[in-house]
Amino acid sequence: MNTGHLQIASILGAVGTGLIGGVFFAFSTFVMQALARMPAAQGIAAMQHINVTVLNPWFLGVFMGTGLVSIGVLVLALMQARSGAALLIVAATLYFVGTFLVTMVFNVPRNDALAAATPDAAQSAVLWAKYLREWTFWNHVRTVAALAACATFCVALTR
Structure with a gap:
């Protein structure tokens, strides 16, 4: 591979990390914050729908494609x-570890637990409160990682 391939991959990395960071x-x-203001059953149901809808070729193509580009x-x-090679190594690592792996290790398991919940069940309100706190924390981490990778x-x- 020549330097041109690296430059093209780096441009794709910048665009992909920026798109994902924006999401x-x-x-x-x-x-x-909007979902947290809703009654727990409604917030859970809305997030369950979001978690199903996000599994589409556009989002997954950019999210996973950027992971592959980073590698x-x-x-x-x-x-x-x-x-600039050292900076590219940092950028690729920031996205792959701080965004892709954080999603797989921390956000997806919480999404799976929420998917199994019955929104209007009494114990679901406790799950929802924990989900909001923990999922959002890890989302902040992957947001910072993706935007730092883009920059x-x-x-x-x-260079």
Whole structure:
């Protein structure tokens, strides 16, 4: 692979991390707050619908595609000695670890537990309160990681 491939992959990484960071930013700054203001059964039902709807080719293509691009950038940057290579390694790692892996390890299991809940069951309100607190915390982490990855990709591209 040549430097051109790395540059194209880095541009795709910057766009993908920015898109995903924006989605997560929206959830962190207003979507989860709006859901938290609803009665628990309604908030649970709404989030259950969101968690089903998000599993579409557009979102998953960008989310998972950016993960694959990040792995590619990481490998290419490690193979090439060029200005900005260290920044590309940081950017790719930020996205893959801080966004992709955090999603798989922390957000998805909480989504699965919420999916199994009956919204109007008494114990679901307790689950919802815990979900809001924990899921949103991990969403903040992946938001910061994705946006930091985007910024780092952009800086690396200028070098």
